Amino acid sequence: MFEEFVLAASTADLSEEPRARDHADAVEFRMDLADAPRDQLASYDGELPLLVTNRASWEGGEADGLARYDALSDAVARDAVAAVDVELAALRGTHPDPAEESHATALRDAARREGVAVVASVHDFESTPEPAALVDLLADAASEGDVGKLATTATAPADALAMLEATHEATVAGHRVATMCMGEPGRHTRAVAPVYGSKIGYAPVDPAEATAPGQYPLATLRTLVDRLRGGEPGA
Ligand SMILES: O=C1C[C@@](O)(C(=O)O)C[C@@H](O)[C@@H]1O
Numbered sequence: 001m002f003e004e005f006v007l008a009a010s011t012a013d014l015s016e017e018p019r020a021r022d023h024a025d026a027v028e029f030r031m032d033l034a035d036a037p038r039d040q041l042a043s044y045d046g047e048l049p050l051l052v053t054n055r056a057s058w059e060g061g062e063a064d065g066l067a068r069y070d071a072l073s074d075a076v077a078r079d080a081v082a083a084v085d086v087e088l089a090a091l092r093g094t095h096p097d098p099a100e101e102s103h104a105t106a107l108r109d110a111a112r113r114e115g116v117a118v119v120a121s122v123h124d125f126e127s128t129p130e131p132a133a134l135v136d137l138l139a140d141a142a143s144e145g146d147v148g149k150l151a152t153t154a155t156a157p158a159d160a161l162a163m164l165e166a167t168h169e170a171t172v173a174g175h176r177v178a179t180m181c182m183g184e185p186g187r188h189t190r191a192v193a194p195v196y197g198s199k200i201g202y203a204p205v206d207p208a209e210a211t212a213p214g215q216y217p218l219a220t221l222r223t224l225v226d227r228l229r230g231g232e233p234g235a
Pocket residue numbers: 010028030053085121151180181182202203211212213215
């Protein structure tokens with residue numbers, strides 16, 4: 001997974017999967033935002049592979065504590081699960097709680113045994129650092145996972161440009177990355193970053209239930225990405 005671009009339909013409700021099939025390559029299941037996530041996974045019989053995310057509260061999500069790793073460990077053993085998101089700060093041991101690192105690396109080992117891809121993720125809900133710092137973050141994340149994912153907040157057009165430049169540089173350097181800016185000035189990066197090598201895009205199945213600021217509706221992002229990445233002229 002992730003050798004080619006993957007458009008992930010984000011949702012906390014797996015019963016929405018049939019509505020995503022026409023446009024998405026995978027479903028990102030936001031377990032931290034879901035009701036009864038384990039039950040939903042146990043009864044999932046959709047067609048699209050799942051990327052499971054149980055975003056920690058210290059990284060902008062709603063999952064508290066180390067128990068989130070238990071739910072993720074169960075999830076990676078399921079056939080439908082093709083990828084798991086793990087926060088880079090936990091994998092790298094830069095989180096103040098050392099138990100985060102041991103849990104995160106054990107989860108990564110379990111994922112690898114199951115043939116499940118690991119997305120090592122970084123989020124900045126305040127700003128977008130300079131391109132060189134972005135490239136360093138992407139290199140770190142890509143070395144910890146099968147894909148290094150970076151989402152930062154753009155407050156001005158220059159931030160979006162920095163992210164695109166970093167995406168290009170990291171890709172040329174051989175790192176497999178997924179990038180996007182949150183916020184209105186960065187919205188277009190969701191469509192354009194794949195041109196420069198970004199391997200994952202996220203869009204909500206239900207536009208009213210966006211999982212990050214500035215996301216396009218799913219069908220819109222599919223069209224934009226496909227056309228910009230070499231769709232037929234005029235198509
Ligand atoms: O990390 C990401 C990227 C994201 O934050 C976005 O900006 O689209 C959306 C989240 O659901 C996902 O886990």
